[in-house]
Amino acid sequence: MHRILVVDDERNIRKVLSTYLQKEGLAVETVRNYEEAVHKISEGSIDLVLTDMRLPGLSGLHLLQWIKRKQPYLPVLVITAYGSIDNAVEVMKNGASSYLTKPVDMDEMLTLIRHTLVKEQVVKNPHPTDEILDRFGIIGRSPAINKVISTVQIVSSSRANILITGESGTGKELVAGAVHSASSRRSLPFIAINCAAIPADLIENELFGHEKGTFTGAVSREKGKVEMADNGTLFLDEIGEMSIAMQIKLLRFLQERTFYRIGGREQIVSNCRIIAATNRDLEKEVENGNFREDLFYRLNVIQIHIPTLRERKEDIPLLAGHFLDKYAAENKKFIRGIDPQALEALIHYAWPGNIRELQNIIERGVVLSRLDTIVLDDLPKKLRNTYLDRADQPLEEGDFPELSGMPLAELERIAVLKALKAENWNQTHAAKKLGITRRQLRTKMEKYQLL
Numbered sequence: 001m002h003r004i005l006v007v008d009d010e011r012n013i014r015k016v017l018s019t020y021l022q023k024e025g026l027a028v029e030t031v032r033n034y035e036e037a038v039h040k041i042s043e044g045s046i047d048l049v050l051t052d053m054r055l056p057g058l059s060g061l062h063l064l065q066w067i068k069r070k071q072p073y074l075p076v077l078v079i080t081a082y083g084s085i086d087n088a089v090e091v092m093k094n095g096a097s098s099y100l101t102k103p104v105d106m107d108e109m110l111t112l113i114r115h116t117l118v119k120e121q122v123v124k125n126p127h128p129t130d131e132i133l134d135r136f137g138i139i140g141r142s143p144a145i146n147k148v149i150s151t152v153q154i155v156s157s158s159r160a161n162i163l164i165t166g167e168s169g170t171g172k173e174l175v176a177g178a179v180h181s182a183s184s185r186r187s188l189p190f191i192a193i194n195c196a197a198i199p200a201d202l203i204e205n206e207l208f209g210h211e212k213g214t215f216t217g218a219v220s221r222e223k224g225k226v227e228m229a230d231n232g233t234l235f236l237d238e239i240g241e242m243s244i245a246m247q248i249k250l251l252r253f254l255q256e257r258t259f260y261r262i263g264g265r266e267q268i269v270s271n272c273r274i275i276a277a278t279n280r281d282l283e284k285e286v287e288n289g290n291f292r293e294d295l296f297y298r299l300n301v302i303q304i305h306i307p308t309l310r311e312r313k314e315d316i317p318l319l320a321g322h323f324l325d326k327y328a329a330e331n332k333k334f335i336r337g338i339d340p341q342a343l344e345a346l347i348h349y350a351w352p353g354n355i356r357e358l359q360n361i362i363e364r365g366v367v368l369s370r371l372d373t374i375v376l377d378d379l380p381k382k383l384r385n386t387y388l389d390r391a392d393q394p395l396e397e398g399d400f401p402e403l404s405g406m407p408l409a410e411l412e413r414i415a416v417l418k419a420l421k422a423e424n425w426n427q428t429h430a431a432k433k434l435g436i437t438r439r440q441l442r443t444k445m446e447k448y449q450l451l
């Protein structure tokens with residue numbers, strides 16, 4: 001059941017509206033002002049907001065702006081005073097789905113609500129909410145990323161080694177950190193070491209440390225990362241780059257859980273949890289003799305594979321919105337959102353650099369932006385081209401991930417409604433567009449209560 005939030009300071013109006021909408025089969029919540037509305041919306045179960053323009057304190061326009069910044073897909077209908085066309089223009093410019101003028105005609109309101117709900121369903125991410133911020137900072141709502149998050153929750157309690165795989169920029173380090181934060185080790189160190197960034201002959205020292213006087217420059221005893229991560233988590237990033245010689249030493253530590261500092265005689269125990277990550281296909285590296293098979297199996301006790309961004313395009317609007325907020329705040333800019341064309345370009349680009357690339361492009365867009373929205377021109381040429389190329393491409397399966405799982409009748413309802421709207425509710429034209437007779441169209445309109 002769709003859930004409508006009614007925002008109005010007058011008790012009577014709240015009551016009349018909610019009684020009417022409930023009778024029509026909608027669930028209704030009511031609040032009195034901006035603050036209460038923000039609170040309610042952040043809880044995440046609202047499908048549409050119906051707000052009065054005039055509220056005590058911050059106005060309905062402020063609320064609209066907040067919503068479009070935080071949850072661009074949550075539709076908002078604004079009730080404006082009769083005859084104040086300026087207000088209406090203002091709210092539409094700020095991304096309202098539509099507006100109603102006072103005194104509100106209940107039928108018109110209901111029709112608008114129904115239409116908006118259907119319309120927004122086509123582009124809407126199901127319930128983007130602030131709650132996602134608690135998912136260890138991993139933004140995303142796609143089934144693919146949800147699976148990653150639930151794996152993180154499940155595996156965090158054990159000490160089993162984890163191998164995180166995924167293309168560059170997919171969030172491997174973020175997920176490693178999430179496993180640590182979700183575990184009981186969270187108050188102990190999370191120590192990362194990038195195997196690709198450290199020369200082969202220094203990596204042993206980096207991992208296991210050394211005793212004083214072992215080599216020139218070893219003026220004092222130094223602990224290695226394995227020792228520092230005791231009882232915490234040791235993150236071995238880009239493990240695929242580790243030399244075979246070092247792989248053997250690491251394997252020994254994984255088997256025995258003990259090690260010696262370079263030049264040391266004391267056997268030291270470290271109870272760290274190992275999380276390794278790679279963007280290489282380690283199985284292939286094993287086949288090619290570049291990676292030890294025994295070490296691979298030791299590390300690969302639990303594998304978390306992070307899907308590429310192009311496999312979860314549904315997450316792009318959310319991620320883009322998240323980075324937009326972040327960089328707008330950092331740059332002290334007020335940016336309301338992303339213009340639909342720019343958003344479409346973002347959604348259809350292939351993202352070889354995954355989330356890191358998206359992050360960089362949004363940052364650049366924020367810096368370049370001269371308006372209060374990111375527009376196509378604020379994006380790099382390769383993205384603008386993606387958008388332009390797209391215009392004459394036929395639709396493909398997979399273009400609308402949000403449609404999968406939607407009942408066929410709902411799809412039909414949307415198609416009928418879209419055709420009617422495009423033809424200004426001229427039934428003859430809409431029927432032609434849909435390839436059916438006008439009578440068939442009327443039957444469908446009745447069925448879907450569009451008359």
Ligand SMILES: Nc1ncnc2c1ncn2[C@@H]1O[C@H](COP(=O)(O)OP(=O)(O)OP(=O)(O)O)[C@@H](O)[C@H]1O
Nearest residue numbers: 137138139167168169170171172173174279355356
């Ligand atoms: N789901 C996500 N939600 C929010 N931020 C994300 C998400 N995934 C990745 N990021 C951000 O994108 C950037 C790249 O992520 P990260 O460094 O974890 O990727 P990586 O897989 O380790 O990349 P590489 O292979 O290049 O080292 C980071 O700034 C990270 O915070």
Ligand SMILES: [Mg+2]
Nearest residue numbers: 169172173237
């Ligand atoms: Mg990384």
